[in-house]
Every structure is written in C-alpha cells, then in structure tokens.
Amino acid sequence: MTNRPSVRDVAALAGTSTAVVSYVLNNGPRPVSAAARLRVEEAIETLGYRPNRLARGLRTKRTATIGLVIPDLARPFFAQLAAAIEDAALQRHQHLFISATRFSADRELAQLQALLDAAVDGVILAPTEGHLQPVKLLADAQVPHVITHHHSDDVTTVVADDRLAGLEATNHLVEHGHRYIACLTGPISGSPIQARTAGFREALAAASHPVEEDLILPCGYEHLADSAYLATRELLARRPDVTAICATTDEHGLGVVRAAHEAGRKIGVDLALITIDGTVQSEYLTPPMTVVRVPFAALGTATVDQLLRQIGGEAPTKVAPLRCSLIRHQSCGCPT
Amino acid sequence: MTNRPSVRDVAALAGTSTAVVSYVLNNGPRPVSAAARLRVEEAIETLGYRPNRLARGLRTKRTATIGLVIPDLARPFFAQLAAAIEDAALQRHQHLFISATRFSADRELAQLQALLDAAVDGVILAPTEGHLQPVKLLADAQVPHVITHHHSDDVTTVVADDRLAGLEATNHLVEHGHRYIACLTGPISGSPIQARTAGFREALAAASHPVEEDLILPCGYEHLADSAYLATRELLARRPDVTAICATTDEHGLGVVRAAHEAGRKIGVDLALITIDGTVQSEYLTPPMTVVRVPFAALGTATVDQLLRQIGGEAPTKVAPLRCSLIRHQSCGCPT
DNA sequence: CTCCCAAGTAGAAACGTTTAGAAACGTGGG
C-alpha cells in the first residue's frame, strides 16, 4: 500500500505524542496511563505498525542482533553449528546475521567489517584460519565477541572438549582390542582437529601403545573427504596391519569409507572406523557411523549466552569445554 | 578505542562540511574539487572511518542488503543453496541475511517480518510449506521478492527444472534396461520433489512403461532419509522385482542405501539408484551416487539477479527453469 | 566592466526512533 506507518502515525491516530507511543512500545522509562496505553495499542494494531530497526538501532545503539562468521555453509558441520546458534539466538529474542568466508581470510575480514558496519551488538566467530587479525579487529572495535570452534587462551572461547572427544573415540577403538590405529588429522593449529589428534595420542599413551607417527595422517583443510580418501588409500596399502581408524571429522570419514571400499575392506567388520562431529547425516551412512558427537545445541546456547553476558556489560568469563558423547552405531564393529 | 568516528569527525579533520564528505563517499550528486577530495580521503584513512549502515539505510531507504529465508540450514541442500546465494550476493556487493524456519510456518512469518523490520531491500524465499501467506506478506509490504525452490505461477520464481531432472534421471534408468522402477516422493505440492515425480511419470510414459502407483512411495517431509528408509524397506520386501529406484532427493537416497544394504542388495550392482540434488557430499557416499545435479551456483546468481532487477524498479520477469545435469558415478550400474 | 553560469561548498532538514527536560494535571495535606 503506502509506506510503512511510523511512530508519528500511531501517535496521531491515538491522539498522543510519539513519546507515549515509545513508552508503550518499550515499557518505557516513564509510566503510561491505562487509557493512553489502550489507545496506542489499538492504533498499533489497526495500522499494523512495526518499529523500524534501523532507526531504533541508530538511536539506542542496540540492535538486538548478533553476527556469526563461519568458514563455509556448505560444510555440514558449520551449517549445523549455525543452525544451532540461530535457534539459541532466536530463543533469546536476538536476531542472527550469518556470514561465510569460503575459507578466505580476506573475506573473513570483510564480513566482520560488514557486521560492525551493521552495528551488531556482538559477534560470534569461528575462525577460518588460526590468524589473530580478525580477533584484533573485533577487540579494537570494542565489540563483544566470542570465539568458537577454535582453541585459544586469550579470548573468550566456547568450544567442545575436542581433546576428550579424540581420547574417547580412540579409547573406544582400543577397548575393541585394536593395536594399530591410524588417525586422520589436519593442518590448522588450534583447530578442533588438532585437539582431537592430541586426544588420540593421549589415549594411545594411556594404553601403553606406542604412537607411530606414520599412522597419523595429515589431510588438507578444504577438501576433507578427498584428502582423507587419498591418505587412507595410501595407508591401507602401506600398512595392512592397521585395523582401526579414528577420523577427526565426519567428512574425513567419508574418504575413509571410500578408500576402504576400494581396498576391499569392510567397515565395521574388517576395519573399524570412528568419526568425530556427529552431524545428522553421519547416522545415515552405510554402515551408520559410530561417532563422538559434538553437542551442537549446547554449543549454540553457550556461545550466545556468553556473548549476551558480555553485551550486558559483564566481564568475559572462561567457559569449560563442552563434553561430547559417544554414540555407538556399526562402523566400529560393536555388536548391534 | 573511543567511539567510531562519524562523518562529522571526518569533515572536521578535513576542514570541510559533512556534505562534501558524503559527496566523496558516494561520488555524490555534486562534484568535489580534487583538493577537497584528497583531504577527505586522507581524513577517512587516518580515522579509519566507515559509514554507519543504519544511518545510511535510514536516510536512503536502501540498505544494500537482501534477506533469505529457508527451511533449514542443517539440511545440506538448503545450506548449499544459501552458500551459493551468499556468494552471488557478495559478488554484487549486497549483503545477505540468512534465516531458517526449522519447518515452522510461524517462524517463517516471524523471520520475514524481522527482515522487513531490518529494512532489507528485497527477500528471497524458499517456502517452508506451500502456503501463500508468506508471499502475501511480502506483496503487501511491497518489498521486492523472489521465490525459489517452489514452483508457482503467480510470483517471480527461480527454480531448477525439476520436472526435467526427474525425467532425465528416470530416463537414465530406463536406458539401463530397468523395467520396474520405483520413485520416492513427498507431500508438499509445488515442491521440487513433486515436480521431479511428475518427470518420473513422464519418462515412464514416454518409454511406454506403465506407471504403477504402488511403486511411487510417499515419504515424509521432515525426516527424509528416515522415511525413505522405511518406505524402501517395505518396497524391497513387497516387490523383489524392482531393480531401480529414483530418489527425488539426495537425502532420500541415504535411506535407500541403508534399506538396500540391510536387504542384502548391492547398490549399483543389484539395485540401481539415482538421486536428484547433487549436494557435494553425494559424491562421497559409497558407492558414489549417480545424480542429477541442481545447478546451485546458477540458481544463486539467477535469484539474486532477478531480485536486484526488481529492486532496481524493473518489472518482474519470468525466468526459465534452470537445467540440471546428469553426473554418472557408480550407483546406477554404469560401467566405470 | 558587467553579467551570468558553472563549479564547488556550506548549512540545515530529513529519515524514524528514544529519551531528557519541561510542562500539565490531579490529589491530598496544610
């Protein structure tokens, strides 16, 4: 129809001033008589008035909006993380702007700047690489921020307990009696993948198995499944004595399954596989993956809560890594 | 450190008025002398000034931002679609707000309203259900909008040619000599799934195969893999003569693979499977899926371009459905 | 030498809110 009605229109229709309308809208700093409140509410209703967030944000410097920057939406892990964070944000009446970097450090900075330009109240960042530059940007801008999915000491960080996840995954394989266990890992220091790999080492040490470095296979960063496939193929040829693999992400797991298939090894029978992440799809692979599952929902609420606390002016607090949980399916040879 | 610098600060430092600063910023409606331009640019540089999008949007009623509403980020198809749209938007210097509905019609309306409140220039909507209420909301608000992922005649719509996709998928199976072919379909009318199913029927008819209704298996909407699994399990027991399955989405395919596995049928050998979508992960299943792939990138650019055209004031135009492409891998028994 | 016009600049209004300061209005106590 015409333009959106403004607070002025509402005031006119209700026969009051804009101030009163605003007071009604926000349970404002001043009381409003019942009669006036009623008239205003009616006017709002009949006009279908909704406050303009831009104007409100401009005036109050609060937008009730938080920004999220992740590496890639097309990667199921991050998509699921984003979904969880959005759910948590919405529950808390915050809106979420999601931006992806597609693994470009430049684009990461650009997206962060864009969020700041949009005057978000705070930012949740899952760093694309380990760089500190993006964090510095946020700190300089004095915008509340929470880092997730990356382990680091100097900033508020909400992460899963990836070390423990790697430990438990590996333990599970050890308990199955496996002696030669390989691990697929990756390059980014501070990444969950590396923490999980550390857990892998720990588990072997605790079981008094020697850690053989040539069973720890570095994979690429961007094409997880692909590089895991290549690494596993080479591994299976080189070390036929390996009977179990710990894949530090679900996507690595996909590569392992393919390589095993091609090598004539049967996952869950011939070759045990456990993966870490537990994206919803992992349950529907063949065979269904035994996974150590990251608590997406908890991660979502924790990051958002932590951020809101900072936005509310409280000092950043340390939050303990969130526990992952082992979910037994059939890829590790557990009896079904 | 302190507050963000404003256009006033820049003007003060450059020794000009705010108007001139704005002219420089936007190659304003008025010319600016080279000297002044230089001083302003220096001031911007030294202050690290960036315009406030809220204020700018408030004044110009343009935010260079478009909104996207999809059913669910955790569903790889939509995540990939969102990623493609974001890429396209960024290329065109637009920002994208992504919102998910988690399959709730109420939340869909709420998210749309939120986008309107944030004064986005336009909205891309992948409807959660077939309802027209959300579209009406957008029309009433006179906000440019494009519908995607849903077939409908009365609004500007950018979709893949799902009918043709279903047709080609099925043709591929027919050409392999299959006689009894089943199809997994779903409930939402106007959905890609139904269009693909229509293509399935067409292909059979063209090949003079009778369409047996009990080979067209309805699945649920929310848990695609799960309900496809159940449906396929039942099917394989009931009709051992079925040798090929056309899954109208990748996720359906996951369920088929599991059911086949449990029934002792080998995908690609014993039982041909073709799926439609072609999310990146489908290539890394075992065996790699033969798929009819939705052109995500093209869909992204087309929706964004179409929307920008509308935002620019041009009349909405019809855009032809985008062609999908057959990608042969190993699930349909093609020789490798 | 004027006059006019283009180029450049400055000032101020406007976008739609919130909120501080000031004013109006009852009400109860003196």
Next chain:
DNA sequence: CCCACGTTTCTAAACGTTTCTACTTGGGAG
C-alpha cells in the same frame, strides 16, 4: 484554597547519514 508533589504527558534534541537549497567563487561571453 493553595502548595507541593507524584504521575503522566508533550516538546524537542539526538543518533549518523544524505541531499536539498542557498551561497560563494571565478571565469568567460557580451
């Protein structure tokens, strides 16, 4: 009957931009 005071209301300023209108230049044409 008046005053003080608490409650409710209004007016207007402010947030950070863009852009309209008006004003100053200087230079070229007459």
